[in-house]
Amino acid sequence: MQYVFLCYHREKEVFAWSKELETDVMAKLAAVEDKLKRQGRLGPVARLMPTSTATTLHKDREPPLVVDGPFAETKEQLLGFFVIECKDRAQALETARELGVANPGGAYEFRPLLVFHP
């Protein structure tokens, strides 16, 4: 089953990371990704620009309303995602732990994909 791992973190903190910390975290994540790739489990991976670049189209009204910023003001923001093949929830949790060790703070929310057009 394909799972998506949504990476939530306090964006102000992450974008204030020093170059050393940034390099360190990215290297650790790359190591986890490499392992998943060798196992043939790694799908698309993305890191998003800060929420200041976001625009939201509210389509629950006519005409739709366009506003600057993310859909919801939350303490932690969606900063990126991984799509990873996991045979069950236990393996997905294990994978989330591995990613979490590489990238401390914040949270990974993981959910199976319902529809996926890679």
Next chain:
Amino acid sequence: MQDPAHIDLVLLGARPKAVAALLRYFRDLDTAEEAFQEACLRALQSWPEKGPPRDPTAWLIMVGRNAALDSIRRHRGDESLDDDLLPHEDQVSVPERLDDSDYRDDILRLMFVCGHPTLPAPQQIALALRIVSGLTVEQIARAFLVSASAMEQRITRAKRAIATAGVEFETPGAPERAQRLAAVSAMIYLIFNEGYGSTPDTAEVRGPLAGEAIRLARLLLGLFPTDPEVLGLLALLLLQHSRAAARFGTRGELVLLEDQDRRLWNRALIDEGQVLLEKAARHGEPGPYQLQAAIAALHARATTASETSWEEIDLLYQALERLMPSPVVTLNRAVAVAKLRGPEAALQLIEPLADKLSGYFYFHGLRGALLTQLDRPDAARESLNRALGLANTAAEADHIRQQLDSLS
């Protein structure tokens, strides 16, 4: 959050909000700063053991405030029982009740205090880096190539000037807020230019200032996410910073925009700047930062120097001249005019600026380059020699010397 490096990050992230709230509470920069320092010390002691609080910023504000109150009480106890200097009890619960809109004006006030228009630029920069960014006096002193004690004095003088000037602590109305926003934006741009203006020999100590300015601009945009000029300011900084790796050659020599290796430009920064600029444009309220960012974006979009859209750049500079008339803006436009209509037209445009810009390196540099193109070597040499005397950095001087050499 056991990891001390991670705690440091949280403290750094909480700093502007917490110091800003403490400033509102105590109305004194030194007290607010000391209160925050004390709260940080206690956080480093207690968080690794007890785990982090749910809202670290609120925790730091509470603990800092209580520590400062204790210290004021202890101090008072020695002299008198007069409680007049203590903040009023009805203000005590303020930090817990702060919502983001309160924070917004608090942080803006804190930044405005640092970028107060009565302070000379070097004091603004030093104060902002110390108070808002939390750099140590030693770090700031190193960036400005002065001793720590000289920098300490500069910061103390700035604080004294602020205390004398007085700062409005009421919630600002729309016009005051707009004024503060403009002053704070200008201060952030000053910090950026200190970093951007660094050359290979000073890059290690000053380069980080550009990154710090970008961080402050992000903070400001977080407070005013729909303000087109704040979007424009961050876009401008990102677009200019995107060229950092290409601005100097391997021997530390200055590489002009048109000669830069565009593969060294940072695409991620360019893309982000571009998106922010597009978001700003949606509001239909162009301002100086948006226009300058738009000019930077046109350069960034050209895959080679010859593909640069000089017509659009000329038009944007004309718009900037109308909005913010300044000889420096006209001087910049002259570069576009030279590309579009030749060196003679550009020279005619800048000759009237000679008086106002007589002490400006770039004026004589550009004039010399235009005269060289017009095959007037004697006049060119005179201008280039003036530029040489006004060069701000060794790299600029070398660049001019090269042009002088090619004349003879």
